[in-house]
Amino acid sequence: MAITVSPASANVRAGATKSFSATVTGSTNTSVTWQVNGVAGGSAAAGTISSSGMYSAPNTVPGSNTVTVRAVSSADATATATSDVTLQNPAPVLTGIAPPSVPAGAFAITVNGNGYVSGAQVLLAGAPLATTFVSSTQLTATGNESSAGMFAVAVMNPNPGSVTSASQNLQVTSTSGGNPPPSCSAMSLGQSASLNGFVPFPSGNLWNQDISSAPVDANSSAIINFIGSGIGLHPDFGSGLYNGSSIGIPYLVVGSQQGPVPIVFTAYGDESDPGPMPIPVSALIEGYPAPGSGDRHVLVLDNNNCWLYELYNSHPNAATWNADSAAVWDLTADGQRPYEWTSADAAGLPIFPGLARYDEVAAGHINHALRFTLQSSSAAFVPPASHWAANSSNALAAPMGMRLRLKAGFDISGFSAANQVILTALKNME
16 A cells, blocks of 8 residues: 655645645555644644645744645555645735825834734835834834835745735825925815916926026027928817817826725836826726827826826726826926836826916916927937937927927917916916
8 A cells, every 4th residue: 555645745825725635556445634743633833634635824834834744544554645844924915004105214104914924024115124023914114215206115024935015105205395295285186176376396397497588499490490380289288079079188186085096007017107096997088088099198196195196098997097107206306207218298207287277377377388299209308308209300300308488579468368378388488
C-alpha cells in the first residue's frame, strides 16, 4: 500500500485555505484521515483540516511558520504521506486614509483596512513612513513631504511572505503662494456653479498673467496669416444645442460628500494620474448626448481639497469611469505635467482654467487666459504646456501653449456688455 499527498508542498497565507488530496494505491479502501503536526484535525495554533482535506491556516502566523499536513490510511495507520506547508503573513487590504489630504510638510495619517500584522509598513510613493501598528485593521504613520501632488499610499506586511496592498491616493496640498484652500472652499457646489471669485492657481501663474504689454513675436503677422486672419475663434463654452449638437465643456464642483470613484484607463494610463477620483458617474460629459462622440471631457473641481480632476474620452459605468487619460491639478500651486506627458488636453494643460464662465462675465471681468484650439499645430510646446499632437511641419504652425492676444486698438464698444468682458480678456489675458 502507498499514499501520496498533493500538493507535496504549499505556501498558505494566514487566514486562508488550501485544499489537499490523497491518493491511495494497493488497497480497495482509499479513505484517509488528516492531521496537522500530528494532531487529528489540527489545532487553532497550527491550523485545522477537514475530513475532505481542506486546510484552514491560523489567523496569526505561529513562531515556527512551517507545519506538516499528513494523510493516514484508514485501512493501515502505518501508511502515511505528508505535505510541507509554509505559513505566510496575510495580504494587507487598505480601505481608507484619514485625512485624505494633508498640507505639504510634516504630516500624520491613519491607515484603515484589514490583514495588518505587527511590523507592517506604510509606504508613500514606495518609500517607508514611520509606522505604528495599532491593530489588524489600523496603522498610523508620520512623514514629511515638501512637494504638492498626489502620492500613492500602500501597506506592506513583513516576511514571511512579504506582500504589499493595492494603493490609494493621498493628496498633499501647497502651503505657499496663490489662493489657499479656504478661498477655494468658497466655490459653490453643483453643475456650472459659481467660483465666487476664486481664481485657480497662484496670481503669478502663467494662466493669470496680464500679457497686454508683452512684446510681440517678430513672426506674429506671418503666424496669423498662416492660421488665417479670417478664421474666427471656436469657443468651448456655452449651453444648449447648436446645429443639433451639445456645445460647451461642462464642469461640476463637488465637496467632501463626494467619495472616490475608480478610473479604468483605456489609452494613456502611463501618462495619467492614478485614481480613484471624486468624479460622480453622473457628471456631465462634453458633447454628450449629442453627438456623443468627440473629446468627451469631464471636468470636476473639489472645493474641499482644492483639486481639479479632468478626464479625456470618458465613458461612465455603474460605479467606475473608463477614460483614455486623466490629470489632477492642485489649484493652489504652479503645477505642470512632466515634459512630453499629455493631459486631458493634447497640450498637457488643464482645460478648466481656460474656460469663460457665466459667473465671471456676470461679475464683469475675466482674470485668466482663455483656451482655444487651432486647425494646425507643430511638434513643439511652450510652457506650461508639456505635450504636442502635431499635424503640420510648417515652421509657422503654432506650438502648443502659444499665447495670442487681441490687438489693443480693436474697437469693442459696439458689442454687448457681456461680450465686452470676453473681448477685454482677449486683449489682456489671451
